Every structure is written in structure tokens, then in C-alpha cells.
Amino acid sequence: MNTILFDLDGTLLPIDMILFEKLYFEELSKDFADIISPSELAKNIWSSTKIMVENTEYKTNEEIFMADFTTRMNMELPALQKRFDDFYDTSFLKIKEYAQDIQCIKESVKILKSKGYTVALATNPLFPEKAIHHRIRWAGFQPEDFSYVSTFEKNHYCKPQLKYYEEILEDIEKNPYDCLMVGNDVQEDLIAKKLGLKTYLITNNLLHRTGEEIITDYSGEYEDFYEYVKDLPSLR
Structure with missing residues (x-):
């Protein structure tokens, strides 16, 4: 070995992964609040994540997730990526205190x-x-x-x-x-x-x-x- x-x-x-998921969606929903409700956002993310986890094709996880998520959100990929990038640079960092x-x-x-x-x-x-x-x-x-x-x-x-x-x-x-x-x-x-x-x-x-x-x-x-x-x- x-x-x-x-x-x-x-x-x-x-x-605590249950707490992590709760805080993650609380913070993320604030960054998407102008276009979708927290419950719908969480539903869409979990649905796209399920498809990604079950994927067996040779495509990156990003490709699989975003192809499905952009459709559910009715948004263009660059706009979605920017929202996620901004989130991970700012609001996401608040979760650190619980780690x-x-x-x-x-x-x-x-x-x-x-x-x-x-x-x-x-x-x-x-x-x-x-x-x-x-x-x-x-x-x-x-x-x-x-x-x-x-x-x-x-x-x-x-x-x-x-x-x-x-x-x-x-x-x-x-x-x-x-x-x-x-x-x-x-x-x-x-x-x-x-x-x-x-x-x-x-x-x-x-x-x-x-x-x-x-x-x-x-x-x-x-x-x-x-x-x-x-x-x-x-x-x-």
C-alpha cells in the first residue's frame, strides 16, 4: 500500500451534513431570491443532482448538472455560472463557522x-x-x-x-x-x-x-x- x-x-x-445542507440552501436561496422561491430552487437543485449522481455517460458532472439545471431554471449557462461563482466567493463562506x-x-x-x-x-x-x-x-x-x-x-x-x-x-x-x-x-x-x-x-x-x-x-x-x-x- x-x-x-x-x-x-x-x-x-x-x-454536521444536515446542518450544512440547511445553511447551504438558506444562503443560496438569498442569492437567487429575485428569480425563484427557496423551495423551488432546492427542488430543482436536488432533481439535477439526482440526474448527475445517476449518470453513467462519460460527461463531466458539471456538464450533466448544468444541462439539466439550466432547463429547469430557464436560464442561460453563463448567467447561472456567474450566480454560483459569486455565491461561492461570498455567502458560502459564512458556513465556515460551523465547520x-x-x-x-x-x-x-x-x-x-x-x-x-x-x-x-x-x-x-x-x-x-x-x-x-x-x-x-x-x-x-x-x-x-x-x-x-x-x-x-x-x-x-x-x-x-x-x-x-x-x-x-x-x-x-x-x-x-x-x-x-x-x-x-x-x-x-x-x-x-x-x-x-x-x-x-x-x-x-x-x-x-x-x-x-x-x-x-x-x-x-x-x-x-x-x-x-x-x-x-x-x-x-
Whole structure:
């Protein structure tokens, strides 16, 4: 094993996702208040997101989402993109105060890099690069800390599709057996095990939507993962 893939929300960035979604739509609806009601905006975003998540064509997530969302909103793409860009530069930043950074997970990443492991960010690419980079910083990191960051503009599939993980492995030129996927979501992160990746389930902000048995190679809280990382051999 020489590569560690990290989820972002709930893993590197401890945040209550229910609260995050609530705040996200509250702020976004203000920026769209002149053209659509909050409830209609949320309905349209969730509908377009569903189509994006279920897409299996080789089109970027941005292409799939925007093609559907512009139709629902009856707006031209440049006008919509400008609204989103402005939102992520301003109102979106208010959500930062509800996020945390955890010292031991930051230290874990630092140790992995010092030992020579490739560290990549395998977040569900539902958001533009700008929004993902903001959240990376909220977690106490810089985008440059990661050799790879999945984004809305670059990636063609979403979690929990296996194609999402296959694309990342192809992009970073790694064999699945070289990799460990670290995340807090049973359905979206542990599915990587089907491709041969090892998995580590972070239990602090556990997401488990079904009653299925949890199958993972490793599991534990942030402190447990920190101890696990300290025990890994150096690759240098």
C-alpha cells in the first residue's frame, strides 16, 4: 500500500451534513431570491443532482448538472455560472463557522506525507472546484497538500458508483491494491472495497443509510486512525 484516498465532508472536515445542507440552501436561496422561491430552487437543485449522481455517460458532472439545471431554471449557462461563482466567493463562506478542524487528522495527513505515501482527496464531486477548495481550507489544509482532488468540473461520475473510483485510480495511475480509502460513509466510501481497495471507516461522523452489515478492513475514531498511521511503515 502506497496511496491513501480521503473523503472530505465528515472525514477530513468534521461537519454536521444536515446542518450544512440547511445553511447551504438558506444562503443560496438569498442569492437567487429575485428569480425563484427557496423551495423551488432546492427542488430543482436536488432533481439535477439526482440526474448527475445517476449518470453513467462519460460527461463531466458539471456538464450533466448544468444541462439539466439550466432547463429547469430557464436560464442561460453563463448567467447561472456567474450566480454560483459569486455565491461561492461570498455567502458560502459564512458556513465556515460551523465547520471544525481536528488536530489528529491533520497530523495523520502530515505523517503520511512524511513517510512517502501519496495522499489524494476523493470527495464526492458534487461541488465546483472553488467550493471544494474552500472546504479543504476550512479543514486546516491547502489544496496543494493533495496530489489529486476530485471536482465537479473534472470528474465524470459520483459516489457510490464504482466508475467514480475507477476514474480516480486511472487519473493517479494507481492499482487498487496500492490504495486505502478513508471515509465516514458506509455506502459511498466502503464500496471502493469491491474494486480491491482497502478501506478504513471513520466512525466519528458515521453515515449508514441501511441496515446492511458493515464490511471494512479497518474502522475507528480519529485517534484510532492516527495511531494506525503512526504504525505504517515508511516508504522512503
